[in-house]
Amino acid sequence: xxxxxxxxxxxxxxxxxxxxxxxxxxxxxxxxxxxxxxxxxxxxxxxxxxxxxxxxxxxxxxxxxxxxxxxxxxxxxxxxxxxxxxxxxxxxxxxxxxxxxxxxxxxxxxxxxxxxxxxxxxxxxxxxxxxxxxxxxxxxxxxxxxxx
Amino acid sequence: xxxxxxxxxxxxxxxxxxxxxxxxxxxxxxxxxxxxxxxxxxxxxxxxxxxxxxxxxxxxxxxxxxxxxxxxxxxxxxxxxxxxxxxxxxxxxxxxxxxxxxxxxxxxxxxxxxxxxxxxxxxxxxxxxxxxxxxxxxxxxxxxxxxxxxxxxxxxxxxxxxxxxxxxxxxxxxxxxxxxxx
Numbered sequence: 001x002x003x004x005x006x007x008x009x010x011x012x013x014x015x016x017x018x019x020x021x022x023x024x025x026x027x028x029x030x031x032x033x034x035x036x037x038x039x040x041x042x043x044x045x046x047x048x049x050x051x052x053x054x055x056x057x058x059x060x061x062x063x064x065x066x067x068x069x070x071x072x073x074x075x076x077x078x079x080x081x082x083x084x085x086x087x088x089x090x091x092x093x094x095x096x097x098x099x100x101x102x103x104x105x106x107x108x109x110x111x112x113x114x115x116x117x118x119x120x121x122x123x124x125x126x127x128x129x130x131x132x133x134x135x136x137x138x139x140x141x142x143x144x145x146x147x148x
Numbered sequence: 149x150x151x152x153x154x155x156x157x158x159x160x161x162x163x164x165x166x167x168x169x170x171x172x173x174x175x176x177x178x179x180x181x182x183x184x185x186x187x188x189x190x191x192x193x194x195x196x197x198x199x200x201x202x203x204x205x206x207x208x209x210x211x212x213x214x215x216x217x218x219x220x221x222x223x224x225x226x227x228x229x230x231x232x233x234x235x236x237x238x239x240x241x242x243x244x245x246x247x248x249x250x251x252x253x254x255x256x257x258x259x260x261x262x263x264x265x266x267x268x269x270x271x272x273x274x275x276x277x278x279x280x281x282x283x284x285x286x287x288x289x290x291x292x293x294x295x296x297x298x299x300x301x302x303x304x305x306x307x308x309x310x311x312x313x314x315x316x317x318x319x320x321x322x323x324x325x326x327x328x329x330x
Contacts, residue, residue, distance in 0.1 A: 031200070036279040039196035041287070047204040054211055082303055089296065099292040105278030114279035120288045120295075127299055131306040132208060138313045139212060 009059050017059035024052040028129075035121040036114040042124030050129040054136055062140055071137055074130040081127030088116050088123060152192055159185040173214070180210045197283040 032045030057065035092100030106113035159182050166178035183206035190199035256262050269286055279285040287295050 036284045044200040117279050117288045135309045
């Protein structure tokens with residue numbers, strides 16, 4: 001394959017992307033999972049995870065990123081996050097009211113503590129990350145279409 | 149407190165540059181500088197949650213803006229009705245500053261909020277929710293309804309964007325529908 005037909009950016013950018021994109025995803029997962037003990041949370045972590053895929057798309061072109069996370073899968077994750085968050089809220093009715101923190105609180109500063117808050121963080125991160133990536137896909141595909 | 153004022157002046161200058169500069173890419177970069185200044189302001193005001201969110205959302209918005217605006221030829225109209233526009237802008241700024249001065253007198257001093265409920269959250273948040281990050285305990289336990297509404301807004305926004313910028317428009321009856329929509 002010659003250089004002109006390679007989608008995406010130059011060799012330097014692609015190499016750096018290959019080395020860093022996994023670390024970015026890991027950092028996003030860390031921010032999400034420690035959202036209840038340290039600064040961060042579902043929204044910020046979800047956006048970081050979405051940014052890692054955006055990074056991949058900018059460096060390698062849209063085909064590889066869409067192969068890693070197709071549009072249907074991101075749409076599925078977005079709906080899944082919304083349903084998970086709502087069902088967590090509805091499960092509160094087992095103990096009394098909407099959004100009841102029905103799991104035991106545990107010890108402070110531990111990873112598994114604070115009841116439903118980590119689960120809600122994960123749900124929101126799925127929703128936000130997949131939703132923002134879907135918006136980015138839609139805008140990029142629109143741009144490619146308009147340039148043709 | 150002096151670094152806060154330096155950052156605020158930096159942000160105001162960046163915003164003015166973003167409005168005034170002719171080149172679209174320079175304008176987007178200036179907006180990014182304003183966002184970075186805002187993120188650092190949040191850090192100085194000891195709100196790391198908001199600073200992280202501001203930084204990452206700013207990055208994503210910047211990437212989308214650059215992808216969307218570069219190579220796009222936007223007409224820039226400066227001619228016509230200059231006096232009227234300047235007069236309206238000046239009158240609006242004057243009214244804004246006047247009403248702002250009246251309103252700002254009634255605000256509580258910086259760092260001393262009026263809300264009594266916030267101090268209750270600070271005292272009882274850890275015991276009631278078990279989360280050491282109080283921001284998480286507020287947005288996901290005390291005020292989880294707000295988060296549900298925010299999630300609904302984002303969901304609606306995604307649906308709206310996907311509906312507006314989808315690849316294929318609705319075809320007429322006699323046209324051949326191309327089944328290329330993935």
